[in-house]
Amino acid sequence: MANFNVNLRNKESVSVIDVKGYLDAHTAPELENVFNKLIDEKQYKVVVNFDDLKYISSAGLGVFMAYIETMRENNGDIKFSNMKENVYNIFDLLGFPLLYEFFKNEEDAIKKFLES
């Protein structure tokens, strides 16, 4: 199967998740683990950096749906940044732009968190 990598880092009070490669039904659990860890640590402000993501399937999209409620209930959010056009199209087709905030780059997303 295609590769998928996920990396977690902190920038100020915001957690940034870097996703890389192919995010589908087989690799989605890896991303779920990261979100579970964040919730355990009560870290609810999350930016997902899509810079290196090549493909996302419906199961991959489902991961964000699964955690958004918890984040928002705790005054946090999941924001997306650095998305390539082909990946954005998939999000767009599904109507995600109505549900999530998308940013050109990571810094903007973090700034948005810090302002609020």
Place this chain on the structure above:
Amino acid sequence: MKKFLNAINTNNFENVIAISAILFLFNLIFPYHTSGILFLINEVLVFIVFLLLYKNLSSKLQNKSSVPLTLILNSGILAAILFFILSLTNSSYSLNTDGTISFNFFNSLLSVVVIFIFIGSIVFIFTTFKVLSFIRQKKDFTTYYDTMLFFIALSFLSNMLLFFDPTLDFPRDSFFIVSILLISINSVRVAWIAFLNKKQKKYLLILSVVLVVIYSITFSLLMDSNVVKKIIYTFSPGMHTLFSLVMIYGAIYFVVIFFTTLFHLPTAEVFDKKAQQVSSLMDITKLMTQVFDFKELADTITEMTTEICNSDSAWLVTKEKDKIILNSVYKIGFVDADKISNTLLEFNNIDEIFIHNNTGNKNSISYFEQNYNSVAIAPLKVYDKIYGYLFTARIKENSFEEDEIKSVETFANYAAVALENAMLIKQSIEKERLEKELDVARDIQRKILPLKTPSLKNLEISSLFVPAFEVGGDYYDFFELGNNKLGFVIADVSGKGISAAFIMAEVEGIFESLSKMIHSPKEILIKVNEILFKNLERKNFVTAIYGVIDTATKKVTFSRAGHTPLLHFSNNQISQLKPKGIGLGLDISEKFSNSLEEMEFYLDNDDILMCYSDGITEAKNANYEDFGYQRLEEIIKNFSEKNTDLIANEIMKEISLFTKDKSQHDDITLIIFKWKNN
């Protein structure tokens, strides 16, 4: 004689009793065998009794050959009884006699009973020796043994000559001596001693000393004491000879046993250990075929490891993605075992058995120094691939011996195969379960999808569905709504496998019932969203297009909930119709209903409408490139004049050519409509 033996069933105990009874009565009636005939008859009868009893007992005792010590003990007890009776008779008779022995009825009865006890015991003891001699003999030495039997029989029978002429004792004596020689030869068959454990050997050593004494004294009683000699001699001289021979046999045999055991004793412990190792290896071979649970197997292996190499603790780790995972520990804590294995594996590249001795230098692990002096690490190798390590550690000062290292190594090799088997079986069970599950999922999907497309005037319809191995959860359907209206739906459930199939079944039910009540595509999708949002897990969602074609007015009305766009081919132009709409089950708030758009347009002659699932555009080739919209549009343009079936086939053909050998990742679904103005 042989013929006679074969004629009667030698194994039949009744024959023994019958002959014995005759002998018994004979001796009660004729206490003195003064006449030659009586003497000969008596002698022959005694011989037959011996022979039959021997045949009978040897087949019975043969079953006891697995417990030599019990046999020895039993014969020893009998020998002791013989000795007791003999010495008792010796003392009591000598008081009451004046040279000759007078037989009254009671006396003769007692004598005969005693004689019978003698016969039984002698035969039992003799048979015991026979059985012992044959235990664990690799070579066939029956010829030696039979020769011995033959000469013993000759010694017995040659006594008859004495009756005719008392000076004719030399044949008997020479046969007697030859018998003793043969007995000595046959006495060296003591291979079974080696297989006793140390405790048993010690026991045997003491027992053999006692028995040598008993047999020797009994023999000397037989030879020296006039009383004893007289009683037995009077009864049957042959028996006296046989009795003596058996006692000599006993004395010689137990002297041999004593020395053999004595020499085996220092090596007994080593032998015990070896035997234990062999049995451990046998146990694991047995386990391999019986236990398929990895954890259970690992536990047994660690426990056995300490047994085979005299160590104090053992544990087993497996290597997964360069991480060391502790599977089983025996007599060591999880934390300790983990720490030691990580440290040792970090510093040493181990691909064959490795011994770490605590040398006391600064580099050795401080932790290690306090507890274990020596650790053996054996890799678990299958086909040269190391997938784990077997550790065993010793507190004692001395390091592992060469043979112990060998044992651990051999054991680890067996263990590796056993564990590998267990893992493979676990994997195949898991795989089988998944395949079963997918079978169910595919079955659900097959039953839900429409069997055929509706046939309508002016509207040509084709559909195509190719399920992926893992079941993608695609769904499509048509609803004839009356008033020249046809409803259609295409949906794609997120995720795969059985869970996607179940959601799909739910989606089918909802559309099926709502399509009859609500005609506006927008209203239907809003309603479906409400229901699904309540029932779905948050990570699951469904994309869909619901539309209605009015064949009377040529009007198409549809709404899209996150699904791939509807393609409309008209006047050589393809447009992607993408009215706004969020996927179903993503959000309950007004965002969904507010954002959802309904689009309508009219059909022209030869217009083509196409709905598809992302299984088509996201079909991938070996380089992970998408099939994409572009190729799809090309095909529609190029084949727009053909009928819908042909277009569908062409699309599928192109996808197959594009993906080649790459397996289909997601369901492929396609619905094509073509409008014909008459």
